[in-house]
Amino acid sequence: MSQPADLLIHARWIVPVEPANVVLEHHAVVVRNGRILAILPQDEARSHYHAPESFELADHVLIPGLINLHAHSAMTLMRGIADDLPLMRWLQEAIWPAESRQVSYAFVRDGTLLAAAEMLRGGITTCNDMYFYPDAAAEAFDQAGMRAVLGITVLEFPTPYAADADDYLRKGLAARGQWHTHPRIDFSFAPHAPYTVSDETLARVASLAAELDTTIHIHLHETLQEIQDSLSRHGVRPxxxxxxxxxxxxxxxxxxxVHLDQSDFDLLTLHGCSIAHCPTSNMKLASGIAPVARLREDGITVGLGTDGAASNNRLDLFQEIRHACLLAKVSTLDATAIPAHAAIRMATLDAARALGMGDQLGSIEPGKAADLCAVALDRFETRPCFNPVSHLVYVTGREHVSHVWVGGEIRVNKGNLMLQLNDRELLTLTALWQTKSGS
Incomplete structure (x- = not known):
């Protein structure tokens, strides 16, 4: 007698990520109450389970939902406003002035909603975000049906959001309290960077994070100038x-x-820190190439992030997977530096572990949340397929994502977003904010 389930997904290939380096052929994933109940051969799934919803993905590879380990989601509304500049000029001459004019609760809500739509369509089911008005971002991610970890951003200088470090913390903690029980929304502390936050504030963040058992999310060692300024001002590296x-x-x-010496590797290893690697943004801002192969060799957890749409300019984790692989190879002159399976793991389970969520997300295992992404390999540009994992890294892109589920709920079906807003309404939203910005 068959058992009840909520959802059955039959796929040509399944890449569970854990166990590592495994590809399952002609298997099915069984989902009940938003969680993965079983992974088993399709014939067994059909005989042992029945469900009101079933998907037959005969030419697809099913993977865990991708996790964007670092983003500034609302900055979709700043996409392309300041290209071809190094980091500090980009911040000081373009981004910070634009934020002082535009940033508001509505700006963050609408920009984050646009980002969530872009990410979902590209197979991203969880976003680790850092920006102002985290309560507005929470509203948008909730509407989109995504998971999010929202940073309580902290700076020393005033913005339209807050007056000083105390104000940032007060408002961020209030937002956390408002959303604390939500099943898909979590919070972290997000001091922007060592060069924008004082010793006193950083020490306070460390204390609060320990008290609340929360992740600390911070930009770190992005440019050589950052290192030099820290040595001049503080006498030590960040x-x-x-x-x-x-x-x-x-x-x-x-x-x-990006810029690490032996002392930095030693500290990261000693303390068990994790790294969010954003290869496209690092290339575009000419910051350099992060030593990802060395970090992973040292046992340091490395996940992948897009950064914001103002410095990338895409929220496309397939692009980051490919760039991470290729940059690691060319920077080490070692073609084996990051194999394809490892790159997929960086965008899924390693990212989940960096967020302290490895027991809930990042792999297709019984008991974990049914956050899943199906990639279609049925087009001429994806044929022939000798190795689906190789194709995920070196052939496919976000345009090949066909289906996305978050907690067993479908968010993308045959490439179409299952949101309250349709594509035309999303385009209208972008046009409205472009008009407001005067460009």
Whole structure:
């Protein structure tokens, strides 16, 4: 007698990520109450389970939902406003002035909703975000049906959102309290960077994060100038400064980590920190190439992020997977530096572990949330297919994503977003904000 389930997904290939380096052929995923109940051969699934919804994906590969480990989602509304500039000119001459004119609750809500739509269509089911008005971002991610970890952003200088570090923390903690029980929305502390946050504030963040058992999400060692400025101002490199202030630990997620010396590797390894690698943004801003192969060799968890649409300019994790692979190979002159399976793991399970969510997300295993992404390999540009994992990294793109589920709920069906807003309404939203910006 068959058992009831909510959803059956039959796929040509399944890449569970855990166990590693495995591809299952002609298997099915069984979902009940938003979680994966079983993974088993299709014939067995049909005989042992029945469900009101069933998907036959005869030419598809099913993978865990992708996890964007670092983004500034609302900055979709700044896409392309300042290209071909190095980081500090990009921030000081373009981004910060634009934010001072435009950023508001509505700006963040609408920009984040647009970002969520873009990410979902590209197979991203979870986003680790850092921006102002996290309560507005939470509203947008909730409407889109995505998972999100929202940073309580902290700076020392005023913005339209907050007046000073105390104000940022007060407002961010209030937003966390408002959304604390939501099943898909979580919060982290997000001091922007060592060069924009004081010792006193960083120490306070470390204390609060320990008290609330929360991730610390911070830009770190992105440029050589950042290192030089820290040595001049503080006498030590940024990571050493953070260590002295008590920020380093298994809950610290450093973003970028492009410029590292032996002391930095030692600190990251000693404290069990994680890294969010954003290869496209690092290339576009000419920040450099992060030593990802070395980080992984040292046992440091590395996940992948897009950064914001103002510095990428796509929220496309398939692009990041490919760029991470290729940059690691060319920078080390080692074609084996990051194999295809490892790259997929960086965008799924490794990212989940960096967020402290490895027991819930990032792989197709019984008991985990049914966050899933199907990629169609039925087009001429994806044929022939000798190795579906190779195709995921070196052939396919976000345009090949056909279906996306979050907690067993379908969010993309045959390439179409299952949102309250349709594509025309989303385009109208972008046009409205472009008019407001005067461009």
């Amino acid at each position: 990571l050493t400064r953070l260590a002295r202030l008590g920020l380093l630990g298994s809950n610290l997620l450093g973003v970028h980590a």
